[in-house]
Amino acid sequence: MKRTFPATAGLVAATAVWGSTFIVTKDSLDELDPASFLTWRFGIGAVALLLIRPRAVTRLTRPDRRRSAALGFALATGFLLQTTGLQHTLAGVSGFLTGAAVILTPVVAAVFFKEHIGAAGWAAVALCTLGIAVLAGGVSAPSSLGAALTLGGAACFAVHITGLSQWATRENAYGMTALSVTVAAVLCGVVAAVGADGITVxxxxxxxxxxxxxxxxxxxxxxxxxxxxxxxxxxTTAAVVMTMEPVFAAVIATALGESGLGWLGWAGGLLVVAGMALAELGPRQCCDAMAPRVECC
Known part of the structure; x- marks a missing residue:
């Protein structure tokens, strides 16, 4: 547990920031279309990443570059679907539906990467799934279009999460991030450019x-x-940790007056937290997918 605590804490902090993005993005969509907004978002992020460590991308191996491109495609597609869906539903609800990635991640890991998910992993996923369902019961129901688009985005995020866990190492993590964000910026720019209004500023x-x-x-x-x-x-562990995102999204949306959660909503939040704790502290076995870590191998 000591070895994984810094990584878990860092991922929770990042998840808190992402929870705030739902309300920030929704407010911005009054001025920009989803593809244009994401072009600026990823474009700014890509420039910053490349300026900080310009050689990180050139040091990637050819397989790492191909994998980064695939991750960028999943990232762009996921955010385009999620952001478009956000136009048709509340920020808090969008956060809850995005949490469906935790349900899909172990399926992707098992089907595409033959990863074995142990009992503790599936129990944590089940607990978080229940939490998300209870959380969703505490807010207004989203439109069917917004729900479908957001769930499609969640499926893409599941692919992104699984790919990172399979391919990222401490040596290539930064370069893969920079390249995948750059690819996402380009793809969103292409989608915006072919739209009726082009890329808006x-x-x-x-x-x-x-x-x-x-x-x-x-x-x-x-x-x-x-x-x-x-x-x-x-x-699986990363996905369970990131189910905190809808909790943060709901808290921030409530604080800013968009919507309030009843006792069902907060009960669901506690179930999500419990699932995260089970994923990190639950029983593990040597060959269990919940156990291996890069630093121990």
Missing amino acids: PTTLAAWQAAFYLGIVATCIGFAVQAWAQSALTA
Whole structure:
């Protein structure tokens, strides 16, 4: 537990930042379309990452570059679906639905990477799934379109989470993050460019502040921390930790007056926290997917 605590703590901090992005993004969509907003967000993040460590990408091996491109595609697709869905539902609800990634991650890990998920992992996923369901019962129901788009984004995030846990190491984590964010920026730019209005530019200070906050703090710093943390955590553990995102999203949305949670909502939040604790502290076996860590091997 001592070896994984820094990675877990870092991922929780990044998750708190991502929880704040739902309300920030929703407010910005009054001025920019989803693809344009994401182009600026990922573009700012990519420039910052490349300026900080410009040689990190060139040092990647050819397989790492291919994998980074795949991660960037999953990242862009996931955020395009999620952000478009956010136009049709509340920020808090979007956070809850995005938490469906925790349900899909072990399935992706088992199907595509033949990863064995042990009893503790599945129990933690089940507990968090129940928590998300209870949380969702504490807020207004989303539209069917917004729900479908957001759940599609969650599936893409599950692919991203699993890919990072399989491919990221302490040596290549930064370079893969920089390249995947760059790929996401380019893909979002292409989608925006072929749209009716093309790539639109923020015209207010608030929109620019939102773009820089999401680009630097949530994207540049957040994804770098995620890649570093996932080099020491399995996909299932990382997914369970990141189910804290809807809790943070709900707390922030409530604090800003968007919506309030009843006792069901807060009960669901406690179940999510319990699932995270079970994933990190539950019983492990040597060959169990919940046990191996990069630093112990």
